[in-house]
Every structure is written in C-alpha cells, then in structure tokens.
Amino acid sequence: MQHVLIGFCALLASSAAIAAEDAFRTGPVFEEFGPVADVDVTMDLPEGFAAKHSFDVSKRADDGGMNRTLISAARFINMHARADVPMENLGVAVVVHGQAVKDVSGSDDGDNANAALIEALTGAGVRIIVCGQSAAYYDVATEDLLPGVEMAISAMTAHALLQQEGFTLNPF
Secondary structure (H helix, E strand, O other): OHHHHHHHHHHHHHHHHHHHHHOEEOOOOOOOOOOEEOOOOOOOOOOOOOEEEEEEEOOOOOOOOOOHHHHHHHHHHHHHHHOOOOHHHEEEEEEEOHHHHHHHEOOOOOOOOOHHHHHHHHHOOOEEEEEHHHHHHOOOOHHHEOOOEEEEOOHHHHHHHHHHOOOEEOOO
C-alpha cells in the first residue's frame, strides 16, 4: 500500500510540474526563446518604467545546450514586453567570462547551440560583452566571437562601464 501511495504522490507531483510548465510561453519579442508566465501582479510597474539591466555569466552551458543566462536575458525582455514596457525603455547587457566564453564563440565545427539565440538577442539591441582576460585564458580571439558579440578588456571593466551608464546587475 505504501508503494502505491508513493507512486500516486509522484504522479500528482509530475502532473503539477507539467501543468506549471505549460504556463510558460515565449514571445512577444523572442518567439523561440525566453519563456515566461503571465502573472497576476500586486507590484505594478510605474508609468514610464524603464530599466537598464545587466546579467553576469561564467558558467558554460551543458554540452549541446543553450546558456541559461542568455535565455534569462530573453526572458527579461519578453516578460517586460508582455507588461507593455516598450523596447526603447529596456537596456539589457550580458557580461560573459570564465568558461562561458565558449558559448559566445564559434566552434571548430561551426555548430554552437547559442548562435541563433545570440543573433536574436543582439538583433534586439542586447549587448553581449566578453571578458578579454577569460577569452585569452581559453584561447578565444576577438575574431572567434559570434557576430554582434563585443570584447572588453575584462568582465570587471565591462561591469564598471555598464554601472556608469546606469545599468543594474542581476543578483542571480
């Protein structure tokens, strides 16, 4: 009987997870990336809300997968677009360092799971900035970066410059 109860609880939990996952949709800016859920909010955005927000990523995506922080940048834009924040009121940047530099550079076989996402992000005005120190460490040259990706002296420098431009830093 205990095994049946455990199995039933597992089925309920997986059904709830599937139902919760179904609440997430892409768009309106990125139709292929950045799924978000519509939420009944109690913290309204003020009239004319604008944000300049940066993300920091050092962890590389799992083999063959897309980088979660790059997806989060798309999510940030999609969720605010759904809340009727105009694109011109959103400034988004992603500072890339550590092993994640491989996620924004071309590969020897020309296959990078992040390439289409990076093209979509940079096409929407998202700045993707690579730490030159990490790039040098991982033998990634400026010409190895995917189109639209910038090279900075360092991630520290990129963050300092973005903060001077009024960007906040995503805390997770």
